[in-house]
Amino acid sequence: MAYQFDFAPVFEHTNLLLSGAGFTLALTAVGAVLGIGLGIVGAICRAWRIRPFDSVFGVYVEIIRNTPFLVQLFFIFFGLPALGIKMTEWQAAVLAMVINLGAYSTEIIRAGIQATPRGQLEAAASLALSRFQIFRHVVLRPALAKVWPALTSQVIIVMLGSAVCSQIATEELTFAANFIQSRNFRAFETYFVTTALYFVMALLIRQLLMQIGQRYVVGRAG
Amino acid sequence: MSLVKIAGLHKHFGSNHVLKGIDLDVAQGDVVALIGRSGSGKSTLLRTINGLETIDKGELRVDGTALHDGKGDLRALRQKVGMVFQQFNLFPHLTAGQNVMLAPTVVKGMSKRDAEDIAKEMLLKVGLAEKFDSFPDQLSGGQQQRVAIARALAMQPKVLLCDEITSALDPELVNEVLAVVRQLATEGMTLIMVTHEMRFARDVGNKLIFMHHGRIHESGDPRTVFANPQTPELANFVGSVTVAA
Numbered sequence: 001m002a003y004q005f006d007f008a009p010v011f012e013h014t015n016l017l018l019s020g021a022g023f024t025l026a027l028t029a030v031g032a033v034l035g036i037g038l039g040i041v042g043a044i045c046r047a048w049r050i051r052p053f054d055s056v057f058g059v060y061v062e063i064i065r066n067t068p069f070l071v072q073l074f075f076i077f078f079g080l081p082a083l084g085i086k087m088t089e090w091q092a093a094v095l096a097m098v099i100n101l102g103a104y105s106t107e108i109i110r111a112g113i114q115a116t117p118r119g120q121l122e123a124a125a126s127l128a129l130s131r132f133q134i135f136r137h138v139v140l141r142p143a144l145a146k147v148w149p150a151l152t153s154q155v156i157i158v159m160l161g162s163a164v165c166s167q168i169a170t171e172e173l174t175f176a177a178n179f180i181q182s183r184n185f186r187a188f189e190t191y192f193v194t195t196a197l198y199f200v201m202a203l204l205i206r207q208l209l210m211q212i213g214q215r216y217v218v219g220r221a222g
Numbered sequence: 223m224s225l226v227k228i229a230g231l232h233k234h235f236g237s238n239h240v241l242k243g244i245d246l247d248v249a250q251g252d253v254v255a256l257i258g259r260s261g262s263g264k265s266t267l268l269r270t271i272n273g274l275e276t277i278d279k280g281e282l283r284v285d286g287t288a289l290h291d292g293k294g295d296l297r298a299l300r301q302k303v304g305m306v307f308q309q310f311n312l313f314p315h316l317t318a319g320q321n322v323m324l325a326p327t328v329v330k331g332m333s334k335r336d337a338e339d340i341a342k343e344m345l346l347k348v349g350l351a352e353k354f355d356s357f358p359d360q361l362s363g364g365q366q367q368r369v370a371i372a373r374a375l376a377m378q379p380k381v382l383l384c385d386e387i388t389s390a391l392d393p394e395l396v397n398e399v400l401a402v403v404r405q406l407a408t409e410g411m412t413l414i415m416v417t418h419e420m421r422f423a424r425d426v427g428n429k430l431i432f433m434h435h436g437r438i439h440e441s442g443d444p445r446t447v448f449a450n451p452q453t454p455e456l457a458n459f460v461g462s463v464t465v466a467a
Contacts, residue, residue, distance in 0.1 A: 119309045120311050125273075125274065125300065127329065128301045128325065138313055142314060
């Protein structure tokens with residue numbers, strides 16, 4: 001007896017799937033902007049050995065990169081309330097993504113900063129630019145341009161990883177899929193469609209970030 | 223009254239004593255050529271003049287801005303001292319024009335329009351007015367080096383340091399850069415250059431300094447010094463390089 005594929009019970013919940021996908025994208029957008037921002041700050045502290053922040057970021061990077069994202073999320077959502085820090089599932093999800101991406105992008109961006117040829121730093125210094133001006137005008141853009149493909153991949157990894165936020169009832173795409181599957185018992189169809197949605201979203205994000213990179217980071221439009 | 227005055231300058235790299243008490247006076251409009259074997263300290267001396275190398279002991283004064291034993295306002299000093307490097311060191315993400323405009327806008331707080339005017343003027347001076355919107359990787363080595371000269375000049379320095387600025391160039395591109403430097407010299411720009419172009423040092427320079435083991439071993443008018451070296455070390459050095467030149 002062959003399995004009868006039936007996608008209709010999934011598409012009954014199209015609205016739910018789309019809103020879930022929308023929330024996943026929103027989580028990713030906020031997480032990416034804040035996470036990369038945190039990464040830039042961390043990378044400066046690490047690359048320039050600004051004490052004590054370089055050590056603080058060093059410890060932070062090691063902890064986050066060597067523990068599971070799900071556990072980080074549980075710690076924030078279930079653990080922190082013990083210290084009186086309570087937040088909604090959305091706040092916890094965003095915070096976990098920012099902290100996670102911040103750690104990885106600190107290391108990625110630091111590599112870009114440290115790849116700046118010494119001669120360019122000397123040329124900028126000889127023109128009387130301050131340390132901050134050198135970073136802002138000479139170091140940052142070429143550094144981001146060098147590591148942009150790696151950052152793009154990391155943002156996508158974080159977007160895909162946001163699926164585990166369903167475990168604290170954040171109503172993103174995987175949460176919606178689990179909900180639909182529990183109603184229609186069409187596990188294959190539900191997760192097939194969900195997989196396809198993640199795939200398309202990942203492609204879209206890659207395209208979008210490559211466009212942004214070309215236009216504003218690598219870009220020569222001015 | 224000298225524009226650049228160096229007195230009793232010492233510099234160590236770890237246990238290596240690279241500059242052993244340098245005294246040097248450079249007057250407004252002087253064109254000084256620093257020559258010597260590799261490791262003699264000539265590049266290090268040049269780099270101390272705008273603070274790219276720290277000074278362990280001694281005094282450096284450029285147009286009233288001083289460093290005592292390496293302490294003082296580095297950025298004030300650097301506004302008076304321009305520098306051009308062997309490897310050009312243009313900023314790759316900026317056009318030729320933007321490379322020249324950066325320091326005037328960021329350091330001097332000049333408006334974009336004023337900086338653009340200066341950048342155009344400086345690029346015109348080095349013969350590259352039409353390359354304003356070109357990126358460094360679209361330019362030849364000689365053109366990049368001329369942009370680097372324009373970039374340094376845009377800050378209106380009192381003295382321009384040139385660190386082997388033709389050494390990384392293909393032979394056929396050397397002359398276009400030297401021509402720009404020659405032009406600056408005739409306009410009265412004060413220049414201190416580390417160079418291997420002995421003929422250029424003799425023709426354009428009015429002061430020659432031969433460095434040997436971290437000291438000024440011999441100095442004077444280039445024609446006289448080249449024609450009649452007083453020390454065997456210089457005679458030896460001149461003999462080994464003029465054959466190549």
